[in-house]
Amino acid sequence: DALLGCHRSYRSRPTHGIGKFKYLLPKELPKKRKEKVQVKEIDAGTEYQYGDVNIQMTSYDLCLVEHFAQYVHRLCNRLSIRVNESYAMPTKTNEVLFMEEKGSKMQLDAVLTTHQRVVQIRGLSSTFAPILLEIIQSSQPEGVHLLVKQHTEADFKSRLKSRPELEELLAEMS
Amino acid sequence: PCRAQPKKKKKVDVKKEQAQKERMKKKLKKLEKAAPELIPIEDFITPLKYSESNRVRSLPPLSPEESERRVLLMKKWCLFKQKQDEAEKKAIKALVESQQEALKELRLESEELYQAAIRRDEGLFPFERDGPSYTPPLPGYDPPEGKCVDITKVYTQ
Numbered sequence: 001d002a003l004l005g006c007h008r009s010y011r012s013r014p015t016h017g018i019g020k021f022k023y024l025l026p027k028e029l030p031k032k033r034k035e036k037v038q039v040k041e042i043d044a045g046t047e048y049q050y051g052d053v054n055i056q057m058t059s060y061d062l063c064l065v066e067h068f069a070q071y072v073h074r075l076c077n078r079l080s081i082r083v084n085e086s087y088a089m090p091t092k093t094n095e096v097l098f099m100e101e102k103g104s105k106m107q108l109d110a111v112l113t114t115h116q117r118v119v120q121i122r123g124l125s126s127t128f129a130p131i132l133l134e135i136i137q138s139s140q141p142e143g144v145h146l147l148v149k150q151h152t153e154a155d156f157k158s159r160l161k162s163r164p165e166l167e168e169l170l171a172e173m174s
Numbered sequence: 175p176c177r178a179q180p181k182k183k184k185k186v187d188v189k190k191e192q193a194q195k196e197r198m199k200k201k202l203k204k205l206e207k208a209a210p211e212l213i214p215i216e217d218f219i220t221p222l223k224y225s226e227s228n229r230v231r232s233l234p235p236l237s238p239e240e241s242e243r244r245v246l247l248m249k250k251w252c253l254f255k256q257k258q259d260e261a262e263k264k265a266i267k268a269l270v271e272s273q274q275e276a277l278k279e280l281r282l283e284s285e286e287l288y289q290a291a292i293r294r295d296e297g298l299f300p301f302e303r304d305g306p307s308y309t310p311p312l313p314g315y316d317p318p319e320g321k322c323v324d325i326t327k328v329y330t331q
Contacts, residue, residue, distance in 0.1 A: 038209075047293050059305070062217060079266070090213040090326070098320025107320070115217060126294035127277070131269045133301065135262065142305045149300035160210040161331040169202050 040084075042151055043122055050124045052084065052151035055136070058116045059144040068144055069117035072136060079132070082122045089116035089159065120151060213329050 009016055045051030055072060059065045069086065076083050092114040097107040124132065133148065140146055236244075281288040 045294070050294055050299070053299065088215050088217060091216050092324065092326045095323040095325050096320060097323065098318045100318075111325075126292060127273060128270070129295070129298060131266065131273070133298075134269070135266060137303060139262075140303070140305050142308055144305040146303045146305070147300065148302075159212055161213055161329045163205065163210070163331045166202070166205045169198060169205065173198060173202070 039153065039156060042153065048126050050126065050129060050150070051122065053121045053124055054147075054149055054151045054155060055119045055121065056089070056116060056147040056149070057118075057144055058114060058147070060112055060114060061143055062113070062115045064141050064144055065115050065117050068139075068141055069119060071139065072119050075132075075135065076119065076121060079128075081124060081128075081132070084120040084122050086117075086119045087159075089118060091115050208331070211331055216327075 043051035057065050057068055057072070073083060073086050094112045094114065096110045096112060099107060136146065277288065277291065280291060
């Protein structure tokens with residue numbers, strides 16, 4: 001025990017660190033644990049502060065929407081408004097068919113993709129909210145539809161995959 | 175005519191039902207253990223056809239006048255953007271200041287109104303606004319008839 005407990009390393013001697021080998025092995029990265037998607041607590045807000053607010057931007061043009069979302073995020077950072085999350089909602093694809101006027105009832109196609117980005121804010125004071133809305137409105141690009149609303153659990157659940165088996169079982173149980 | 179057999183049927187049924195219920199509960203527990211997943215976003219996945227092709231774009235070399243022109247243009251653009259950004263910051267400051275002044279004056283006028291003004295506005299959310307359009311809507315435009323079909327891919331877990 002006394003032999004094992006002795007860790008004198010003689011740092012001045014050239015034999016210092018003579019047993020080490022771990023620095024020669026390749027570095028093992030810590031095992032990535034899958035971050036479980038959890039329902040975060042939704043802040044209701046006090047009388048003088050709004051709770052979790054979602055700023056949702058929708059458009060057919062991907063670049064415009066991305067850039068606008070980045071602009072809003074940076075604006076909030078600059079105005080020291082706490083941004084909880086800044087995420088993208090799944091894209092929706094629409095096939096547009098229209099009737100030809102020549103009477104042969106043909107339908108031509110166009111495929112449109114709708115993109116949506118969401119910036120979630122917390123702790124917006126009631127006096128500053130209209131100012132923020134004004135600024136965002138004044139720099140709103142064309143074709144981008146803006147929607148500002150409070151965050152609800154239904155909003156969060158719309159991002160998750162549907163589980164038909166679970167729902168079927170729950171329906172059968174009750 | 176009551177016999178002993180129907181009693182056995184009932185017992186067997188009850189046992190079967192209990193076994194079924196337990197199986198369903200076990201299935202439920204297994205499914206509930208798996209955490210819900212987010213729907214993958216197609217925007218962030220580059221389609222394979224853009225990564226497979228080997229064609230590389232070779233740009234022609236720029237003449238010095240052209241590069242000079244571009245640098246000067248970039249500088250002008252930076253200046254323009256800076257002016258725009260400063261104007262925005264100024265506007266925000268002015269709005270906030272005028273609002274604070276108005277609230278101060280209101281407080282001096284009446285405390286009740288001030289308290290009511292500071293409260294949050296429930297009618298503010300939800301707020302919707304369409305972006306400005308490039309051209310105003312044409313008067314008397316008759317759009318062709320048609321329909322929109324939603325073909326988004328549905329992901330299930």
